[in-house]
Amino acid sequence: MPKLKASQTQEENKHVVVVGTSAGGLSALIKLTSQMQKDFDAPILVVQHISADATGNVLLEALRKNSNLICEHAINGTKLQSGHLYLAPSDHHLMIADDEKMLVTKGAMENRSRPAIDPLFRSAAVAFGNRTIGVLLTGYLDDGTAGLTVIKKCGGICIVQDPAEADYPDMPQNALNQIKIDYCLPIAQMGVLLSKLLSRKPGKRKPIPLDISIEADIAMRVLSDLPSVNALGKQVPFNCPGCGGVLWLMNKSSSLRYRCHTGHAYTAASLLAEQSKKIEETMWTALRMFEERKNLLTTIAEKEKGAAGKSALERANLSQVHIDRIRALLQVNDKGTSSDTPI
Template identity: 70%
Template sequence: MKENNHIVVVGTSAGGMKALIALVEQLPKNFPAPLLIVQHISSDATGEALLSELNKIGKLICVHAKQGEQIKAGHIYLAPSDNHLMIEENGSVLITKGAQENRSRPAIDPLFRSAATSFGSRTIGILLTGYLDDGTSGLIAIQRCGGICIVQDPADADYPDMPKNALNQMKPDYCVPIAEMGGILSVLISEKPKKQTPIPEDIIKEVKIAKRVLSDLPAVNSLGEQVPFNCPGCGGVLWKMNEGSDLRYRCHTGHAYTAAALLAEQTMKIEETMWTALRMFEERKNLLTTMAQDQKGAVAQSANERAKMSQVHIDRIRAILLSNDNSSATDSPV
């Protein structure tokens, strides 16, 4: 890519297909910048549905990004399932199986940060509809590196959580409905980029960790301080990040979470553990009930009492599992 060319990176989740179609339809055939897109999808999905829909529009060439290829203007590059999509300084694609960020792979933040460190003020980041808050710290990184940030107006989003969380943590350059983004992009990419400012060292380190280039304790120690709870992804120590107003956490193997994503992951792990405990107590009760039926005297009486106590535990665990805990809501792949 030429030195003055821009790069556009887009992140979305729930409701993303509809939003992306509406965005791409506004762009001309000769759009003079590449678009790199991360949409949260499950690890067993192919992403072919979105690829097909964007190619039906017929203006820009849409492909799944491939390792090492050079990005080109007028092309759309989609993150493949179960892989992070990142960009190198020379404009080549990096596809990596790095640790999940915000419970997702592909995740939005790794793409946004890599674009920010590689293209600086030439980066335009767009955050669209979705649950939770992936993409917020990536947008902040783009802004800190001199780039432009665009957030979908939450009132225009089918799932407003991601735009709302971004607006709670930062002030983007634009907060508009999707219908206005095409015109804004056309203006922005025709302008000369702002003078490049130095790239913050903490963002560079996070990009290196996500690329699996850097994964050691001193690197993470320099980014924050240890906290008294573990990474639900690998069981390792977590560090609270120092930079930014939003609460974020990292482990040295690469897992990263916003506070909301970490709470959701912890809730899911707790639920899994309690279902396991429920099954084990039910098996224990069944065994004790069988013993009470097959034995006599004190042995039968003891087994029967212990079976009743197991039922008490079963009822308590079931009540907890059936309680309405809004924090257990997850970001379902769409």
């Protein structure tokens, strides 16, 4: 990957602010950006988990209405400017190249999401080093935790919303559980904090660890390869739910993280959630097929006489046994809690 031109970063944008959120993100982002003035001295890049068929226009218009910043969808190759907020388009990752231009790609999903938070945070840390400020807000599961870890390793600042006030506390709480966060506070206090942080003169930049550079390069190139993932970890006996390929366990990650050679990446929580989703899809398919089989065998039993009809009826009854078992499994709550939290 091309080396960062440090002088370019210092002259054009001293800092960059990257923000990640998921469930509950609309109101959280409005509360955050409404505190910022037109002369905000850094570009802000935002990843909000949204479905692939959404446009993101509702969020963008809400931010424009409630913020003094220039809010726009990120466009590939656009140069970052202070006072601008760039929102990741739906079904695309948003990243920062080493020339302070945005990359908008259709790379493999990370943590079941595209856009995902970790690729943005990771690329910002590689491009800006200790001039990176990462902010993690409300959301399910733990996307963003690995990204904040990278920001921390590269000397940047990590901020998370106080889980006690978050609509969905999973994401900030998971980050607090795994990283020494610099600031944990309510959103209402983040505007003043960010202004203070931007006024500070950055210290000496830390070297970027090789494993972080490799992962950033994988995401920027859209596709991974065997030498890259072999350098990052070791193969494990799990398959990637996204493509069916082999997974590698990342060696230098502070928490359990996995990658496949085509580029999909998962935390342990997101991998378990995706496996659960795939299992459910498979079971619904099996249920449909058993029901069709039972219906066909019942029809045969009604038409056939003698042993053939009796055999078909017995097989139809056996199919009903399988149907009942699959339905029972589909109704089981295996989340380890009585709550109805979506996976």
